[in-house]
Amino acid sequence: MRLLLWLTTAATASAFSVFSSSRTTTTTTTTTTTRHTSSSPSSSSHMSSPKLESLTRPICEYHVLTIPMPESSNLQPQQEIHVMDVTPIVRDLLEQTGLQHGLLTVTSRHTTTGITINEQESRLARDLQEWLLQLAPPDERSVAARQKGVRYQHNDLDQRPESVSEEQRCLENGWNIHDPVQLVAWRAQEPINAHSHLAAMLLGTTESIPVVEGKLTLGSWQSILLVDMDGPRERTVGVQVMGYL
Numbered sequence: 001m002r003l004l005l006w007l008t009t010a011a012t013a014s015a016f017s018v019f020s021s022s023r024t025t026t027t028t029t030t031t032t033t034t035r036h037t038s039s040s041p042s043s044s045s046h047m048s049s050p051k052l053e054s055l056t057r058p059i060c061e062y063h064v065l066t067i068p069m070p071e072s073s074n075l076q077p078q079q080e081i082h083v084m085d086v087t088p089i090v091r092d093l094l095e096q097t098g099l100q101h102g103l104l105t106v107t108s109r110h111t112t113t114g115i116t117i118n119e120q121e122s123r124l125a126r127d128l129q130e131w132l133l134q135l136a137p138p139d140e141r142s143v144a145a146r147q148k149g150v151r152y153q154h155n156d157l158d159q160r161p162e163s164v165s166e167e168q169r170c171l172e173n174g175w176n177i178h179d180p181v182q183l184v185a186w187r188a189q190e191p192i193n194a195h196s197h198l199a200a201m202l203l204g205t206t207e208s209i210p211v212v213e214g215k216l217t218l219g220s221w222q223s224i225l226l227v228d229m230d231g232p233r234e235r236t237v238g239v240q241v242m243g244y245l
Helices: 002-032 087-097 122-135 164-172 180-189 194-203
Strands: 058-067 080-085 101-108 113-118 206-212 223-231 235-244
Touching: 058 087, 080 122, 087 101, 087 223, 087 235, 101 113, 113 194, 113 206, 122 194, 122 223, 194 223, 223 235
Parallel strands: none
Antiparallel strands: 058 235, 080 223, 101 206, 101 235, 113 223
16 A cells, blocks of 8 residues: 555656646746846847846836828718728837837727728728628618618617616716706717617727837738728727836
């Protein structure tokens, strides 16, 4: 019995040692792809990676960038779908922050815009517009209506707000909907745009891009695109940078 117990303990210790060694090696390999922690020369192909001592100045900042409305657009939103390449303005901000290694996250700040990474090409943009409008066709009451018989509950403005929590959100956003005059005014300014909300949900609101040596790690044909489903109008995006200077 003692011999069996000794053999079992030895085998377990050996297996744990192999597992621990493998896990440590994996972690070290992953780490050295972004920075060198050893003082001895390395044969790794990542020779340009920064040394540990150069990564001791952390940064975590959040910025709001304004995306101007296209100059040729009308002042009033027409519930049109517009695809805007925000890569240049994001790159400018990245350079200003000084982030060298880390992560940059771009997020939409609106419920009818989406963020995606893809190719910026005019015909592809028109394909995207048509695809989104097929999946989420505009309400027949919308200025962008394309067919009869499409109606969304969100656009039944005479029924809104429907709950106490919705009333509270109106109050928090400066609309005293308990005042009949303000309630009428709030409903009048609300667009018939349920399809815009649904299209935005299809795309998503956030994209994160690794930053290496101060550069966005985008592919050759990739761009950061802001897709406005209820435009055109002035929009904003949030950008957070985290990492090391």
